[in-house]
Amino acid sequence: MKAALLLAHGMPLVIEQIPLPPPPKGSEVVLRVDGCGICGSDVHLARGNFPYFPPSFPHIMGHEIGGYVYEVGDQVKGLAVGDPVVVWAGGGCGTCSFCISGRELNCTKEHRWAGSNIPGGYAEYVLIEHERWIVKLKPGMRPRDAAPFTDAAITGYGSVRKAIRHFDPEFPVLALGIGAIGTYGLQYLKTMSGCRIIAVDVTPEKRAAALEWGADHALNGESDMLVDEIMALSDGEGVCAALDFVGTQKTIDTALAVTRADGGIFQTGMAGGIAHVDGTNDPRHWSVDVQFSLGATLKQLREVMAMVQAGRIKPIPIDFRPLEEINEVHADMHANRTRGRIVVIP
Ligand SMILES: [Zn+2]
Numbered sequence: 190m191k192a193a194l195l196l197a198h199g200m201p202l203v204i205e206q207i208p209l210p211p212p213p214k215g216s217e218v219v220l221r222v223d224g225c226g227i228c229g230s231d232v233h234l235a236r237g238n239f240p241y242f243p244p245s246f247p248h249i250m251g252h253e254i255g256g257y258v259y260e261v262g263d264q265v266k267g268l269a270v271g272d273p274v275v276v277w278a279g280g281g282c283g284t285c286s287f288c289i290s291g292r293e294l295n296c297t298k299e300h301r302w303a304g305s306n307i308p309g310g311y312a313e314y315v316l317i318e319h320e321r322w323i324v325k326l327k328p329g330m331r332p333r334d335a336a337p338f339t340d341a342a343i344t345g346y347g348s349v350r351k352a353i354r355h356f357d358p359e360f361p362v363l364a365l366g367i368g369a370i371g372t373y374g375l376q377y378l379k380t381m382s383g384c385r386i387i388a389v390d391v392t393p394e395k396r397a398a399a400l401e402w403g404a405d406h407a408l409n410g411e412s413d414m415l416v417d418e419i420m421a422l423s424d425g426e427g428v429c430a431a432l433d434f435v436g437t438q439k440t441i442d443t444a445l446a447v448t449r450a451d452g453g454i455f456q457t458g459m460a461g462g463i464a465h466v467d468g469t470n471d472p473r474h475w476s477v478d479v480q481f482s483l484g485a486t487l488k489q490l491r492e493v494m495a496m497v498q499a500g501r502i503k504p505i506p507i508d509f510r511p512l513e514e515i516n517e518v519h520a521d522m523h524a525n526r527t528r529g530r531i532v533v534i535p
C-alpha cells in the first residue's frame with residue numbers, strides 16, 4: 190500500500206509502497222482510508238516538537254481518519270465490511286479507572302494514539318486496535334468529509350465544555366486563533382456560552398471568517414495594543430474565559446493578561462507556550478483556572494457527530510489534497526496559509 194512515512198523528526202515525509210497492515214485479530218479492524226485530516230499537531234509532531242508521543246520510525250502519522258471497513262477480526266460485532274466510519278484516535282491502557290469510565294485521555298499508564306505513536310491515516314489502509322474506537326457514519330456520508338469531526342471539531346468542543354462553568358453573560362469570552370479548531374470553537378461558544386465573543390487572529394481572512402462564524406468582534410493578533418483592546422471590550426474587567434487555540438507564548442500570555450478573576454483559560458494549541466501564573470503580582474491569578482485541553486472524549490465525538498447531523502453545527506470547508514502533497518500541506522499549515530481543514534486522500 191501507499192503510505193507517507195516519517196523517517197526521522199525534522200525530515201520531509203516520503204511516499205513509499207509498504208506491506209498492508211496484518212489481518213485483523215479479535216476486535217481489530219482494518220480500514221481503507223478515504224481521507225485523513227491534517228492537524229497542527231501533526232506539524233509539531235513531524236518536527237519533533239511534541240515529545241510526549243515518541244513514535245518508532247518509520248512512522249505513519251495522521252489522526253483524523255475517515256475510511257471504509259475493509260476487514261474485521263473474528264470478535265468484531267458492530268461493524269461490517271464496507272461500512273463508512275471515522276476513528277476516535279485516542280486510546281489508553283484499557284483497564285485503569287480512567288479507561289473503563291471513558292476518560293482514556295487521562296490514562297497515565299499507556300497512550301496508544303493512532304497517528305501519534307502507532308500507525309495512523311497517512312496511508313491507504315490502517316489497522317485500528319479495537320472496534321470501540323470506530324464511529325459508524327450515516328449511509329451516504331463520505332468518510333473523507335467526516336474525518337475532521339474526529340479532531341478539528343471535537344477539540345474545540347472539549348475545551349468549550351471545560352470552560353462552561355466560567356461563562357458569564359456580563360463578560361465576553363475570548364477565542365485566540367481562528368483556524369479549523371477555532372472555527373468550530375466559535376460555533377460552540379455561540380451556542381453554549383451566552384457571552385459576547387472576541388476572536389483574535391493574525392490574518393485578515395480569518396478575522397473576516399470569524400465574524401461570519403459567530404464572533405462579535407475580531408481583533409488583529411499582531412496589534413501591539415491587543416491586551417488593551419480586549420480589556421476595552423470587556424469594561425476593563427477582562428474576559429470570563431479564554432480559549433487559546435494557538436498556544437504560542439504570545440497567545441497564552443495574552444490570555445493570562447486579559448482573563449478576569451475566577452475566569453478560565455484553556456490552552457489547546459500546541460505551539461509550546463507555557464502559562465506563567467503569577468499570583469504574587471496579579472491577584473486575578475489567585476482564582477484563574479488554567480488548563481491544557483487536549484482533544485475530547487469518544488463520547489464527546491458522538492455528541493459532536495449528533496450535532497452536525499442535526500444541522501446545529503456546520504462543518505467547516507475542506508480542501509482535499511493528494512497524499513503525495515503532504516510536505517507542501519505541512520509547510521502550508523506551518524506558515525498559516527490554510528483555510529478550513531485540509532484532508533489528504535491517499
Ligand atoms: Zn489533532
Ligand SMILES: [Zn+2]
Binds near residue numbers: 283284286288296298
Ligand atoms: Zn488507562
